[in-house]
Each structure stands twice: as C-alpha cells, then as structure tokens.
Amino acid sequence: MKKLGIIVVLSIISFSTAMAQLVKVDQEVFGMDCAPCAYGLERGLKKMDGLQSVKVSLNDGKAYLKLAADNDLTLQKIQKEVKNNGFSARNAVVTLNGELVKKDNEWSISVNGETFKISSDTPDDILAKLKSGRIKLKGWVEDKEDDELNSKWNIRITEI
Amino acid sequence: MMALLKTYAQGHGPLYGLQTxxxxxxxVDFNAAAMSLATKDDQSFMLRYIWSYGVTEDLQLNITTPTMINRLSDSPRTRGNSNMPANGDIEASVWYRFFSNAFGVGKRFESTAILSVSTPTEDTRGGINVSNSIHGAISTGYASRTWYAWVGGGYQYYFEEADDQLGDLPYASLVIGYRPNIFMGDYPKPDWRVFVESLAEFPGASMNEGQISPIDQRGKKVMIGPSFLGLYGAWGISFGALFPVYQDVVQGPQERYRLSMNISYWL
Structure with a gap:
C-alpha cells in the first residue's frame, strides 16, 4: 500500500513536469526580407520535433509556432534556429503551461529547463491574481539582443 | 579564346553586382545560369552551375563550373560579380559575412568578404598563357522589404604561366533595388523586385614572354543596366542586361551588351 502511494505521488509529479511546456510562440524575426528567407526559416523550424504548425510572415517579420502536446521545445531552441538562418530573433509572445512558484518575493515559472521570471511591469491586476501552482499564461518576452542566447527570460504577463 | 560573362548565383540579390x-x-543552394556577352563582332554563350553550402549562417562555400557553348575569339577581360568567374574558369570560393545588423522587420545592414581561387579550362586567353588566379572582394549593403543597395569592390590576380601573365582586374559595383507595393504580398506569395546595376572594370596590362603585351587589350568600362528577380518558395529566377555607358578600349573588342539569366533552387 505504501509502495502504491509512492507510485501515485511520483506519477503526479512526473505528469506535472511533463505538462510544463510551451504552447504557442509568436517569435519576432528581424532582417528577413525575401521569400527564400521565409522559406528557409519555415523549413528549419519544421525540422524541430514538437511542433504542431509553423507559419512565417515576411510582412509581420514573425514566425508563428503552435507546439504539439508533450513537446520539449524551448524558446532558446527556437531562437537558435532563427539565428542559424542568418536572422535576429527578438521579442516573442509566448503562451505556456507550468508550475508557478514564488521565491524571494519573485514569481517564476520553469518550462523544459528554461526559467521565465515574471516581470515587475506585469499589470498589477494580473500580479494580484497570481498564486503558486499550475498555470497557463500568455506574456511578452523581451529580447533586445540575441548575441547571447540563454535560458533565463523575463516575461510580462498579459493574460492568465 | 575565352568567352566571358558573369552573373551572380546566390539567388536573392543582384545579378551582376557584388552582394552580401x-x-x-x-x-544548400543550386544555381544554373545562361549568359551571353556581345561585342561588335561576335557573341559568346555560356552555361554555368553553382553549388553553395552554408557552413554557418555567416560562412558559405561555393563551387562553380562552366559549359562553354561559344567562346569569343577576342574576349574582353572582365569579372564583376560575386560568385562567378568571368571566363570559363572553375572556381571555388568562400564567403564570410563578417558584419550583420538586423535592426528591424525585414531590415538589415551587412558586409561580406569573398575569397576565391580559379583554374582555367583553356591554355591561352587572348594569346596569353592563362594560369590559376585568386580573387578577393568585399561588399556591404542594406536590405529591406522595399529598398536594397549594395556597394563593393574586388580584385582578381592571375599567376604567371610560362613567361606570360594576364593582367590583374580591379572592379567595383553599385546596385540599387526596389520592390513595388504590388509585390508586397506576404510569403508564400511570389516576390518580385527590380535592380539598377552598375559595374566598373579597370583591367591591367598583360605580360607576354616577360614583357608588357604589345597588344594592349585593357579596356576600362562602366556598364549599367536593369535586372529583375522573382522569388517563389524555394525557387528564384533573375534576368537582366548591362550596357556600356563608357568604354576606353585601346585595342580589342568594344562591348555591346551582356545578358544573363539565373535560376536558383534552395534545397
């Protein structure tokens, strides 16, 4: 009976971890000016495992990605692919599922090894609604420079 | 004798001028080009193929081979493009984009350096024993969804071969491009743009049996013309012409025009 309890607890934890993932990413791409550029980027992104759909817009300068369930993609991997195509990956609008935690008076959420720290310029009404535990949120990830890709981001939540 | 022509083969920039x-x-990119150069007396035709591979997003390797259909008996010495030798040479090149600043949607400044080595497919060119050569160029440019501009310069040096040496070839190019609003449809719709290309060439004197060649075939030229580029998915087609607006040809043929068409496919 004790073993069964442990298995149940471990299953819940692993299920919770597995569900922490990116759901949707609208990635801003600078420097992309031509149809073959968009074609190459779209093809490169499609090669990544864990995508449900990809659409690249030259006029918007964006790659719109919908991610499959149980994907292990990260924003860093997506931005790396953009960079490999010779462009600059900048800001992104991200929708994600994960476990919201509060530590040292700061909210953050971890997804596939990446940490999204909740930005202090998130609207107060949204900040007031935050509580520890599972959450699905949408937010703005600012990235002014892409020279150093990293796994820590600041996210300004726009929707929960 | 060699025919000579030129085109670029990267597939989404200008046809004749240096690009970035x-x-x-x-x-991986494959290009097939058909080219022609017309003088007062004759006209050359050449097909050329280029395979390109991106080692990184800033470093690209290229190899190009020709199929000569008709060579000029007395050909002007020229180069003037970023990815192809002017003559029937086999050429391997490396492009290094050493500066890139993507600062907006569809907008970027960038600069690229080119280094290439060529080996001829014929023994003599214009009566001069022809050797291997090296070529270096640098270009910088601006691209956006509407306007494009590139400026660059290059230099080709031929090694000595059996007491002969073809003169060197400094050149420069300037290209302005524009995409009209009607071709602003978003990907994957077709994408067209037009360029005005200009090219200036200043070939040096050749050496014949260790002496400056008595037949001075140097011909300083400035050429200008339009080119058009259409892109759809993985395909690109470009075509255009250059016409001389200035020629200082002491001996040798006066040029009338250069034609080129290039088809690109991104694998």
Missing part, C-alpha cells in the same frame, strides 16, 4: 547574403547554416 549568405545561406542559412546547413543550407
């Missing part, structure tokens, strides 16, 4: 874009990391 490089392939994506791991990207």
């Amino acid at each position: 874009p490089t392939l994506a990391k791991g990207g």
